[in-house]
Amino acid sequence: MSDILRSIFMVIGAAFLLLAALGIVRMPDLFSRMQAATKASTMGIGCVMLAAAFHFGDIAVVARALAVIGFFFLTAPVTAHLIARSSYFVGVPLWEHSVVDELRGRYNPLTHDLEGNPQREPTRDL
Amino acid sequence: MTFFSGLESLVFLMIGLAMVLAFVRLVRGPSLPDRVVALDLFSVASASFITIYAISTNQRVFIDVAIVLALITFLGSVAFAQYVERRARDE
Numbered sequence: 001m002s003d004i005l006r007s008i009f010m011v012i013g014a015a016f017l018l019l020a021a022l023g024i025v026r027m028p029d030l031f032s033r034m035q036a037a038t039k040a041s042t043m044g045i046g047c048v049m050l051a052a053a054f055h056f057g058d059i060a061v062v063a064r065a066l067a068v069i070g071f072f073f074l075t076a077p078v079t080a081h082l083i084a085r086s087s088y089f090v091g092v093p094l095w096e097h098s099v100v101d102e103l104r105g106r107y108n109p110l111t112h113d114l115e116g117n118p119q120r121e122p123t124r125d126l
Numbered sequence: 127m128t129f130f131s132g133l134e135s136l137v138f139l140m141i142g143l144a145m146v147l148a149f150v151r152l153v154r155g156p157s158l159p160d161r162v163v164a165l166d167l168f169s170v171a172s173a174s175f176i177t178i179y180a181i182s183t184n185q186r187v188f189i190d191v192a193i194v195l196a197l198i199t200f201l202g203s204v205a206f207a208q209y210v211e212r213r214a215r216d217e
Contacts, residue, residue, distance in 0.1 A: 007133050014140035017171050021147035024167055034163050041170040048174040055181045064189055075200045082207035087159035090214040
């Protein structure tokens with residue numbers, strides 16, 4: 001039973017990692033590459049660590065695998081946010097077919113000041 | 127028994143292909159953040175590769191290596207993000 005679960009999780013994790021790498025090669029700009037790579041690689045290493053937990057079935061290994069999964073679920077969004085933020089400031093271009101860039105013109109990359117939305121009316125009580 | 131070892135080599139092949147594709151983006155990447163993202167994915171794939179190696183050789187010590195690699199990856203990516211921003215500000 002644990003052999004079957006181990007094999008299933010191993011293949012799922014490797015498939016997620018392969019999808020992440022495909023996304024990072026095929027996607028058109030940095031931000032879509034990041035959303036492919038970050039989420040899929042988190043799922044991939046999570047499934048691989050679950051496979052290790054099922055394979056050894058030992059409290060020490062299970063605790064370590066769960067710690068790694070928790071660590072990745074906490075740190076991968078932080079890393080992606082930091083890289084996306086700094087690369088937006090640097091001026092990495094978006095894909096030419098991108099439909100919306102809500103920060104354009106409202107963000108000062110030197111002082112990091114964000115202006116409010118001038119078009120939006122103040123919220124009213126309904 | 128042979129089925130599982132065949133499955134493990136298939137998994138090794140998939141993760142190795144993922145590392146090769148991440149390395150392609152690391153070489154080609156037009157900007158520095160592209161390369162940072164590719165390096166991040168490369169390290170995650172390496173940690174997974176080490177974990178699969180620990181499973182296939184039945185050595186639980188290698189999982190600690192994967193943990194250390196994951197920790198260093200996080201610190202490296204954060205440092206690179208800071209560096210990208212500071213380099214643009216200095217220019």
